[in-house]
Amino acid sequence: MVARRFQTVTVMEASAVLISTLIGVGVLALPRFAAEAGNTGGPLVTLLGLVIALVGLALVTMVGMRFPRESIVQYGERVIGRWPARVGTALLILYFAALTSLTAREFGMVVVTSVLERTPVAITTIVMLVMAAVSSRSNMSTFAYAHLFYLPFILIPGFGIVLLAMKNATWLNVQPWLGNNPHPMSMATGALTIAALCQGSFVMTFVVPAMREPRRALRSSVWAMVVASALYLLTVLTTIAVFGAEATKLLLWPTLELAKTTMLPGQVLERLDALFLIVWVTAVFTSLYSTYALTARALQELSGLRDHKLLCVFLLPYVFVIAMLPRDILQMYRAIEWLGRIGLVLTVGYPLLLLIVAVCRKQRGELDAEA
Amino acid sequence: MTIWQRLTRFTARSNPNPLPPDQVLAQHQDDSYSGDIHATVSFFQHLFGVNGDWVIRHIRVFGRYEAVLLYFSNLVNRALVSESLMQALLRPPEHVGTGKLAKPDLRRVLMEETVYYGEVYSDNRLMRLAEALFRGDTVLLVDGLPEGIVISTRDVEHRSITQPMTEQSIRGARDGFVELLATNIALLRYRLQTPNLRVKLQTLGQLTKTKVAVCYIEGVTNPALLQEVEDRLAAINIDGIIDAGTIEQFIEDNHWSPFPQVQNSERPDKCMAQLLEGRVVILTDGTPFALIVPAVFSQFYQTMDDYAERPLMGSLIRLVRIVALIFSLVFPALYVSVISFNPELIPTMFAVAVAGGRAGVPFPAVIEVLIMEVSMEVLREATLRLPQQVGGALSIVGVLVIGQAAVAAGFASPITVVVVALTTIGSFATPAYNAAIALRILRFLLTILAGIWGLYGVMLGLILISHHMLSLRSFGVPYLSPLVPGDWEGIKDTFMRAPLWWMPKRPRQLKPVNPERLGRETMNVFLQQPSHTLDPVRPRKLE
Numbered sequence: 001m002v003a004r005r006f007q008t009v010t011v012m013e014a015s016a017v018l019i020s021t022l023i024g025v026g027v028l029a030l031p032r033f034a035a036e037a038g039n040t041g042g043p044l045v046t047l048l049g050l051v052i053a054l055v056g057l058a059l060v061t062m063v064g065m066r067f068p069r070e071s072i073v074q075y076g077e078r079v080i081g082r083w084p085a086r087v088g089t090a091l092l093i094l095y096f097a098a099l100t101s102l103t104a105r106e107f108g109m110v111v112v113t114s115v116l117e118r119t120p121v122a123i124t125t126i127v128m129l130v131m132a133a134v135s136s137r138s139n140m141s142t143f144a145y146a147h148l149f150y151l152p153f154i155l156i157p158g159f160g161i162v163l164l165a166m167k168n169a170t171w172l173n174v175q176p177w178l179g180n181n182p183h184p185m186s187m188a189t190g191a192l193t194i195a196a197l198c199q200g201s202f203v204m205t206f207v208v209p210a211m212r213e214p215r216r217a218l219r220s221s222v223w224a225m226v227v228a229s230a231l232y233l234l235t236v237l238t239t240i241a242v243f244g245a246e247a248t249k250l251l252l253w254p255t256l257e258l259a260k261t262t263m264l265p266g267q268v269l270e271r272l273d274a275l276f277l278i279v280w281v282t283a284v285f286t287s288l289y290s291t292y293a294l295t296a297r298a299l300q301e302l303s304g305l306r307d308h309k310l311l312c313v314f315l316l317p318y319v320f321v322i323a324m325l326p327r328d329i330l331q332m333y334r335a336i337e338w339l340g341r342i343g344l345v346l347t348v349g350y351p352l353l354l355l356i357v358a359v360c361r362k363q364r365g366e367l368d369a370e371a
Numbered sequence: 372m373t374i375w376q377r378l379t380r381f382t383a384r385s386n387p388n389p390l391p392p393d394q395v396l397a398q399h400q401d402d403s404y405s406g407d408i409h410a411t412v413s414f415f416q417h418l419f420g421v422n423g424d425w426v427i428r429h430i431r432v433f434g435r436y437e438a439v440l441l442y443f444s445n446l447v448n449r450a451l452v453s454e455s456l457m458q459a460l461l462r463p464p465e466h467v468g469t470g471k472l473a474k475p476d477l478r479r480v481l482m483e484e485t486v487y488y489g490e491v492y493s494d495n496r497l498m499r500l501a502e503a504l505f506r507g508d509t510v511l512l513v514d515g516l517p518e519g520i521v522i523s524t525r526d527v528e529h530r531s532i533t534q535p536m537t538e539q540s541i542r543g544a545r546d547g548f549v550e551l552l553a554t555n556i557a558l559l560r561y562r563l564q565t566p567n568l569r570v571k572l573q574t575l576g577q578l579t580k581t582k583v584a585v586c587y588i589e590g591v592t593n594p595a596l597l598q599e600v601e602d603r604l605a606a607i608n609i610d611g612i613i614d615a616g617t618i619e620q621f622i623e624d625n626h627w628s629p630f631p632q633v634q635n636s637e638r639p640d641k642c643m644a645q646l647l648e649g650r651v652v653i654l655t656d657g658t659p660f661a662l663i664v665p666a667v668f669s670q671f672y673q674t675m676d677d678y679a680e681r682p683l684m685g686s687l688i689r690l691v692r693i694v695a696l697i698f699s700l701v702f703p704a705l706y707v708s709v710i711s712f713n714p715e716l717i718p719t720m721f722a723v724a725v726a727g728g729r730a731g732v733p734f735p736a737v738i739e740v741l742i743m744e745v746s747m748e749v750l751r752e753a754t755l756r757l758p759q760q761v762g763g764a765l766s767i768v769g770v771l772v773i774g775q776a777a778v779a780a781g782f783a784s785p786i787t788v789v790v791v792a793l794t795t796i797g798s799f800a801t802p803a804y805n806a807a808i809a810l811r812i813l814r815f816l817l818t819i820l821a822g823i824w825g826l827y828g829v830m831l832g833l834i835l836i837s838h839h840m841l842s843l844r845s846f847g848v849p850y851l852s853p854l855v856p857g858d859w860e861g862i863k864d865t866f867m868r869a870p871l872w873w874m875p876k877r878p879r880q881l882k883p884v885n886p887e888r889l890g891r892e893t894m895n896v897f898l899q900q901p902s903h904t905l906d907p908v909r910p911r912k913l914e
Contacts (some may be wrong), residue, residue: 008856010856012857013856111827114710115713115825115826115827116824116825116827117888118710119824124827127824128832131831131834131835134835134838135838138841138842139840139842141849142841142842144856145839145851145855146837146839146841148833148855148856148857149837149841149851149854149855150837151846269716269717271715273718274713274715274716274826275826277718278827278829278830279830280825281827281828281830281831281834282834285834326515
């Protein structure tokens with residue numbers, strides 16, 4: 001496995017991987033999901049979703065730290081047996097292939113709708129997928145470097161837009177905090193949808209074995225979650241405060257609309273939405289890069305191949321076909337919400353199962369078992 | 372003799388494929404000089420006799436011993452050979468007397484008491500003697516003495532040390548490397564007068580036998596790095612090393628990347644600074660360019676001026692250069708995408724002005740920019756290759772055609788000319804020519820992407836480029852270090868140039884043996900209040 005040879009990822013790089021994976025195309029639609037689930041209680045729903053996501057990420061990290069030099073594919077086979085684990089891995093691969101394709105499709109839709117109106121959506125989608133496939137060929141240390149390098153290009157525009165938009169905010173719009181006529185069932189569903197936006201963080205299972213000090217992995221997970229949560233919460237809070245909950249529900253990508261209402265001081269650029277969207281390509285790319293690499297690496301380990309480079313290329317047509325399956329934007333969002341919630345069972349449940357079984361069987365991995 | 376015999380002898384003599392001399396020598400690799408000068412001279416004469424500058428000079432050493440001097444007349448210092456060497460050999464030293472000397476004594480007298488040249492040694496293998504001849508040494512064979520005496524008499528015409536042409540500096544040393552390896556090593560040694568400076572010589576190239584010097588500082592440079600450099604050099608088996616570039620292309624990590632992964636420099640002071648940071652410098656005989664490994668991207672926009680000036684000035688100048696670098700990469704692409712896809716981004720008044728300027732231009736913006744960029748590149752290349760006498764005329768014509776006439780003819784809009792000009796000037800501000808070329812090539816890629824997908828395409832291109840840079844390694848050092856992976860000590864010397872006393876450590880990515888470059892106390896001394904020696908009210912008194 002390539003990851004074993006490069007045990008160079010630092011805590012900061014691991015956090016960067018997680019942050020830039022968590023912040024992606026989902027942020028564009030996030031306030032709509034939140035407002036649909038809890039109207040003025042959107043921030044609360046987001047907070048709930050983030051707590052669920054944090055629990056999931058903590059589980060993945062903890063089970064990873066228990067087997068610090070192996071990935072979930074390898075220790076899964078040791079913990080619950082060869083074939084059950086293979087089924088689990090296969091499901092994970094399918095799920096992340098679908099997640100990758102839907103992310104690419106979603107962003108392809110965003111681009112086609114807002115900047116390149118005459119370009120077919122297939123083109124914008126496949127371009128993003130090709131970028132992810134080409135990049136995924138690189139090794140684990142380049143993977144970590146790339147996320148660290150792009151982090152400022154994600155955080156600065158992300159927080160920048162939100163902070164600039166705050167001067168248009170009417171804070172009465174987000175009251176009452178609990179939402180108007182809160183509906184527990186829809187709030188719970190919304191929280192799950194938002195938690196599902198954070199599933200890219202599952203990539204941590206491949207980052208931990210490549211870390212220099214795997215025992216500090218939990219620290220980087222928590223830090224990453226704190227930073228990403230801050231952006232998620234501020235985005236939802238500001239968007240609902242600016243537009244109001246009912247208007248937010250009607251906007252397809254409320255965060256993009258938020259960028260439209262803001263202006264940079266200094267009168268250099270007249271509108272920010274196109275620029276924001278373009279800068280956001282980086283954020284989407286890093287998320288795609290993570291999930292694509294995750295799929296390719298899991299597939300490589302499952303198939304027992306030595307190298308994942310060819311798999312990155314072979315995966316491309318399948319992922320593209322999945323991306324083109326939804327007929328229109330409505331079907332796509334229904335698929336994203338539905339698949340996300342199903343996926344939670346997999347990305348939280350499978351590590352939880354492994355952790356419980358491993359604790360019961362008193363199994364754990366050596367730090368330098370195969371060094 | 373019958374006709375038949377004559378014919379067969381003729382064909383036998385004119386062997387159509389005689390072996391080249393180096394293969395003949397290789398056949399006689401283990402043969403040694405026996406002391407029989409006639410056999411040896413005829414052997415050498417057979418091999419080298421074709422050459423016009425091949426000299427066999429029969430002499431009588433001390434008037435008694437039959438001997439022969441062999442050399443190539445254009446490689447040696449002829450005045451020295453005929454005056455100092457010949458005179459010394461012909462007249463016996465006074466204490467020798469008139470009696471016959473025993474063989475070992477003769478050798479000792481010759482080597483230790485007669486020849487007064489810097490380097491003299493004896494060797495008896497014919498192959499070694501032949502190699503010495505081609506290096507420019509003179510070989511003395513004495514009849515009966517079973518060893519050849521090699522005297523280094525090499526003298527090759529060379530250019531004197533001049534200011535480096537490719538790397539100008541305002542403030543800093545004015546000397547640059549020349550073609551001769553010995554001079555270049557001298558320039559380095561003169562700047563680094565420490566026994567720790569090691570210069571390892573090796574010969575590369577089957578036919579050129581080029582001398583290559585690997586220079587490093589013992590106790591600073593990581594031994595593993597040195598080993599890797601030597602391994603990569605040793606793996607080169609080629610007929611000739613034409614230039615340092617030949618070596619560069621064999622030792623670099625990624626052969627298809629547009630980015631240079633080995634730095635080259637004409638400046639001894641730069642090489643010295645890099646040696647002090649823990650890098651390895653490779654000097655090649657016959658080229659004025661030293662190779663410096665490993666190289667990271669930030670090195671290609673740093674200059675010696677940054678360090679010679681005070682930190683604030685150095686940092687500002689460096690920032691200007693970084694801006695120029697980014698300009699030269701993205702400016703035309705941004706222009707094309709804003710004009711063709713997102714005119715709403717720029718203020719309305721300006722957008723109207725741009726549209727007015729473009730009114731008569733028949734092409735889309737991307738074609739217009741590409742045409743202008745290509746003609747600019749042609750102009751640049753032509754100015755570079757032209758004899759200097761016509762260079763001035765060309766630049767005037769070029770400026771007229773590209774600047775004034777293109778706009779007047781409705782071929783390009785004035786703003787395009789401004790954009791192209793700014794881009795070109797920006798790329799000239801990058802001190803390393805090869806890095807500037809890389810960015811110039813990528814600029815075309817970005818412009819085309821901008822023409823297809825606007826800002827979205829530019830962003831995709833930038834991500835691809837940065838991802839490629841992130842995956843590059845030079846001798847294992849990540850190309851974008853010290854920025855990624857982050858190293859605070861190193862970042863002080865990337866965008867800014869921190870004060871020297873603030874950078875007490877050598878760059879960590881080079882893993883130097885001794886990371887400290889500043890004495891412990893120096894920093895404390897510099898941070899103290901300066902003593903007001905000549906204070907107008909209360910001057911300090913000497914005790």
